[in-house]
Amino acid sequence: MWIITNANIITPYRVIADGTVWIAEGKIVHISEGYLAKEAVEEGWSGAQWMDAEGLYLAPGFIDIHVHGGGGADFMDNSVSAFLTVAETHLRHGTTAMLPTTLTSESEELLELFSVYEVAREQNVEGSRFLGLHLEGPYFAMNQRGAQDPKYIRNPDPKEYMPILERYHHLISRWSAAPELPGALDFGRAVRSHGILLALAHTDAVYEEILPAVEVGYRLATHFYSGMSGMKRIHAHRYAGVIESCFLLDQIDVEIIADGVHLPEPFLRLIHKVKGADKMILITDAMRAAGMPEGKSVLGSLRNGTEVIVEEGVAKLTDRSSFAGSVATADCLVRTMVNKGGVSLVEAVQMMTINPARLLGLDHKIGAIATGMEADIVLFDDDVVIHHSFVAGELRYSK
Structure with missing residues (x-):
């Protein structure tokens, strides 16, 4: 007591x-x-x-529903020690619960990760609690891949995802995919049938493709503004991209990497002005370099990940053509939203606690300081x- x-x-x-x-x-x-x-x-x-x-x-303890690593470890290292290191690293920065997040990979590597996660979940007695896995990919639009390895990107294939859902659905809390891909709507229906949060990510969709995705159950925009289309011209006509669609549709919550780098101050203020505090979720999207000195690092597994450089408070591809995940921690996100995003401390905490808990259907258990929680x-x-x-x-x- x-x-x-x-x-x-x-x-x-x-x-x-x-x-x-x-x-x-x-x-x-x-x-x-x-x-x-x-x-x-x-x-x-x-x-x-x-x-x-x-x-x-x-x-309330911070809830990070999109995190890849920290403390020199990444979940894609596929080791129990890596899982525990990440959990302990982010606990020191206020994250008490998280969704360990994957990267695009071969099916065999993903299946191995499920087994490692089950063991790590049982041994995790000192770090942030695990609330289930977040599968980020591999079903993405190639030209919105960002730092995701292109050799693993593919269209949804029921021969691949149905066995995963049937065998491991109890370990998966969230799956992110591009909704405009061939087969992505059927994929979405299958994911939602198991009660898994469905998010749109690394997508080049237009408004007319987002609407049926919302009808299927896509409810969250993964790292809003990153890896998604804005307004585009097709045969001279303007079409609303994913960014405009997410602003317009109340059914879609947006998660943001509020490190002040991925989204500078004007973007933080714009998102808050349009979507409001109730529809915003703060995420770190942190890779292994979170909590570590700047310099060379690896995005993804040490075995076959992508070499990156950490400088100016963010991870970048070595050619500096794209960001490669953040090195933020949850306390940084809350601090940035208050100091640069112009929101109150109560609102910033809400975005890091009760909002993600609600999306996961856990707001009756965690995410608020209230009797019985x-x-x-x-x-x-x-x-x-x-x-x-x-x-x-x-x-x-x-x-």
Whole structure:
């Protein structure tokens, strides 16, 4: 049991100054204003561990639904140690739950990853919790591939994806694909039939192709503005691309790499102005160099990944033609949205907590400071520097 006092508690609606949170059996059981020491004794909490937050902000743990690596490891390394390293690295920056994310690869490599993930999930007792896998690809538009390896990009094939869904659907929480590809609508129907979040990504679609995708169940724009079409001309006529379509359609949430590099300040403010805080999700899209010094690195697995260079706070292909994933951490995203995106701290936290939880259908369990919710909690200072991270009521990190 824990009693955390003297905290500025960020709820989905407000900040409770000088608040106290009571935690038992991994859940939040009471939230109050003030210290309540006498009441704690009377309620049988005399044996609880006490923490004086000393005025720190207390918020729900950050939920990163798109992350590839960190701390020198990548999930595509296909090792248990890599999974655990990434989870522990991002926990130090406030991520208490994540979707380990793949890159385009051969089917054999993906099948191997499923087995590794099952073992890592059982052994993960010190890092961010795993909420299921995010399969990013391999069904992408070639000219929107970004840093994805072109030799693995292909169209959806039911002979490939149906066995994966039938055998591993319980391990998959999200799948991202380009909805305009031949077979992508049938693929989407199959994915949604298993309750998996369906996202559009690395896509060159136009509005007329996005509409049927939404009808099938595509609900999220993967790293909005990156790897997707804007307005284009076809035979002299203007067509709305994916960017304009996502702005227009309320059915689509947008996730953004709010590191200030992938999306500079004007873009952050524009997205917030058009979509609003309720439809925005912050993601790191972090690769293995997150939390590491700048210099050479590898995107994807060490075995057959792509060499990249990390400079100016971002990973790039070696020819500097494209970004190659971010090196951001969740605390950086929240800080950037407040300082550059012009949103309130409550809104920025919402984009990193309850919004992704809602998309995953987990907002009844995690993503908010409320009675009955699982006690995934972070405490940070005015500069959004993480001091403590709790996972299911267990203190797993202290600065």
